[in-house]
Amino acid sequence: xxxxxxxxxxxxxxxxxxxxxxxxxxxxxxxxxxxxxxxxxxxxxxxxxxxxxxxxxxxxxxxxxxxxxxxxxxxxxxxxxxxxxxxxxxxxxxxxxxxxxxxxxxxxxxxxxxxxxxxxxxxxxxxxxxxxxxxxxxxxxxxxxxxxxxxxxxxxxxxxxxxxxxxxxxxxxxxxxxxxxxxxxxxxxxxxxx
Numbered sequence: 001x002x003x004x005x006x007x008x009x010x011x012x013x014x015x016x017x018x019x020x021x022x023x024x025x026x027x028x029x030x031x032x033x034x035x036x037x038x039x040x041x042x043x044x045x046x047x048x049x050x051x052x053x054x055x056x057x058x059x060x061x062x063x064x065x066x067x068x069x070x071x072x073x074x075x076x077x078x079x080x081x082x083x084x085x086x087x088x089x090x091x092x093x094x095x096x097x098x099x100x101x102x103x104x105x106x107x108x109x110x111x112x113x114x115x116x117x118x119x120x121x122x123x124x125x126x127x128x129x130x131x132x133x134x135x136x137x138x139x140x141x142x143x144x145x146x147x148x149x150x151x152x153x154x155x156x157x158x159x160x161x162x163x164x165x166x167x168x169x170x171x172x173x174x175x176x177x178x179x180x181x182x183x184x185x186x187x188x189x190x191x192x193x194x
Contacts, residue, residue, distance in 0.1 A: 005168055006067045008175045013073065021078025023136065036069035038085045045070065049082035052094040055128060057082075058146050060167040075174050076135040088134045097130050111145040112162040121157040129160075132167075143167060 013019040013036070020032035031037065041049075046065060050056050057065075064079070065071070071081025071092075078086060080093040090096035104125035112118060120126070131140040131151065140151040141163065148164040164170035 002168070003067070005171060005175070006064070009068055009073075009171065012175045019069075019073055021073060021133075022075055023077050032073075037072040038070040038081055040067055041065040041070040041082055041085055045083045045085070049092070049094045052083075053097055053130070058143050058167065060146070061132065061143060064167070064171075074133065074171070076133045076141060079133050080131065090131070090134075093130055093132065100131070101125055109144075111147060112149055112160060114162055114165070117159055117161040119154065119157060119159050124157075126160070141170075 017033050018026075019034070019036045020026075020030070024032075026033075043066075046057065046062055056062075065082055065085070069081075070085025071079040071088075072086030073079060077088055080086060080088050080091075080096060082093050085092060087095070090099060104123045106125050106127050109118075109120075109126045126144055129142050129144040129149070129151070131142045132148075133141045135141055135150070138153040142149050142151050144160070146166055147162060148167060148170040150159075150161040150163050152159045152161065164173065
């Protein structure tokens with residue numbers, strides 16, 4: 001991932017006055033209005049995550065964790081962090097993966113192509129597919145072979161749908177977008193902290 005995208009992410013967050021996930025409750029004195037909730041991941045945190053996963057993190061994701069923040073910001077409910085970082089439903093990236101693959105048969109599958117979707121029956125899980133964020137309603141956004149895919153539940157399995165050629169392309173789209181954060185902010189009252 002290129003430093004210019006790291007800078008663009010920071011600038012988007014600064015301009016919007018929001019360093020958290022697009023879908024989030026905002027409290028009156030929320031520190032995410034001025035900074036990321038989690039600092040960048042350390043090399044030790046990244047290595048711990050890779051050890052638990054049993055494979056290396058994709059370089060673009062590893063760079064994002066190391067140079068921007070250890071999750072907790074971005075599209076949907078925000079990027080999952082690694083050890084010591086943001087924990088979405090199911091935990092950090094490596095906790096989620098460990099819990100998920102425990103119930104599946106892990107197999108290699110061919111990469112998805114632009115416009116492609118693929119129905120996969122349970123208990124098959126693509127080797128190396130990691131959920132990087134939760135979109136809601138059981139939908140995950142993940143990385144598979146360095147591409148971004150949406151993982152949506154259906155009866156008896158799930159559908160993988162190609163979303164972007166890379167994490168860089170996906171986050172570039174997010175940086176350029178003003179939705180859904182603005183729409184969400186307009187419709188949501190600020191919740192006072194107690």
